[in-house]
Amino acid sequence: MTAEIVIINQHGVAMAADSAVTIGNQKIINSAIKLFSLSRTEPVGIMIYGSANLLTIPWETLIKLYRKNNTSQLNNLKNYGEGFIDYLNSQLHLYSDEQQNHWAESRIRDIYNYIIEQIRRELTELQTKGASIDDSVINTHTESIILEYLGVLQDNIQIFQGEIDQAVIDRINTISAPLIEMIFPFTSSKPSIRDSLARVAQLSIFNCSPINSSGIVIAGFGELDIFPSVITYEIYGVFNNQLLYRIREDKTIINENSRYMRSDIIPYAQEDVVRSFLDGIHPELYKYAMDFTEKTIQQTLADPLLEFKNPIDIKVLSKACADSLKQEIERYMTSNLLSPMLDMITALPKDELAGMAEALVNMTAFRRKMAFSSMETVGGPVDVAVISKGDGLVWVKRKHYFPGELNTHFFENYFK
Secondary structure, three states: OOEEEEEEEOOEEEEEEOOEEEEOOOEEEEOOOOEEEOOOOOOEEEEEEEOOEEOOEEHHHHHHHHHHHOOOOOOOHHHHHHHHHHHHHHOHHHOOHHHHHHHHHHHHHHHHHHHHHHHHHHHHHHHHOOOOOOHHHHHHHHHHHHHHHHHHHHHOOEOOOOOOOHHHHHHHHHHHHHHHHHHOHHHOOOHHHHHHHHHHHHHHHHEOOOOOOEEEEEEEOOOOOOOOEEEEEEEEEEEOOEEEEEEOHHHOEOOOOOOOOOOEEEEEEOOHHHHHHHHOOOHHHHHHHHHHHHHHHHHHHOOOOOOOOOHHHHHHHHHHHHHHHHHHHHHHHHHHHHHHHHHHHHOOOHHHHHHHHHHHHHHHHHHHHHOOOOOOOOOOOOEEEEEEOOOEEEEEEOOOOOOHHHOHHHHHHHOO
16 A cells, blocks of 8 residues: 655646555565656656556556656657557557456456455344345345446446457456356356356456556646646556556646646545545545434434335435535535645645645554554655656655665666
8 A cells, every 4th residue: 555645736746655565465565666757857757556566567667668768758748648558558568368367367356355255244244133044145145245346337437448349258257257166156056146247257357446456647747838737547457458547537637728727635545644634524534424414314304203204205305414414514625624725735835845745645654653453554765756847857855775875877877
């Protein structure tokens, strides 16, 4: 896991990233490099979060190969983002069919494990309440959870750009069939459930699902840009010789119009502490409060003394009341907490941008350190860079895995 921040205003953009990387479920190393310059001479930076590799190749390797082979100036930041994606597409020969199948198998297995865990949790709750568990109950809950997850996948944006022909579907089915047999052996007499599981496997490849994805954040200026921009990609993997990715519109700011400049603070990966700072309430507490409010209103309206006897009316009215409260709280948070913060961000000079970005990452690290029930998944030295039109990419804080005075040839070779 990780914590990263981009703060953008008219003066430039600050990027900050921690150094923690989780290996397996327990081991944490605080020396990972997640922030790079995308060009040796141009004002463009790139950060990575989520999975550190694209299949088997580290992102650091791919970024530095791109940087070595692409030295031209581009007109705007969009061109840099598109150029990096085009470069990745040109390198798909590095991934064999076996590696692509292994990626798909890993992705499908993770989703199947998530589904089976949900089934176990529901059945355990039923058992705790004294209900008897038989094959009929198991199959009913299994089918319900699978159909619910199918709905989630169907609602997501499609990332598979090529033609979805029968050969692609057959390839996915061949990968998923042994996983179904291994993880869901109790469905052997239920072909309809197995068909749904096969469909889950297909949609996990065709549609975006954040499991084991990588985030790529590109920020800075193109040659014709007056103000900085930020583009965020989620890259899922490679299958059928296709790079599977999408643009995160909610974390992308393109400032092409010189008459209007948007300033913002964009957190990545572990966002809860930063969102608490910006919004004035922890996201989990906010969700709990809204769910509790809706449930309380529903129970109140269901009181026998009231005239609402129709369960459908009660549900509609309780949701309407909860939605009204939610809208009012979000309006208050935006106008009284978030907007004043963004107004202040607009005027920050470059050094203050860097200081704030580093402080927000350190806040997240400190919160993880103080949480008794969670691992310190954010920590280590914080790398900080500021990118401006006049100065380019300037490192404010940067760790090296080697002493600079012993490796002067590294810095001499960098611009060759």
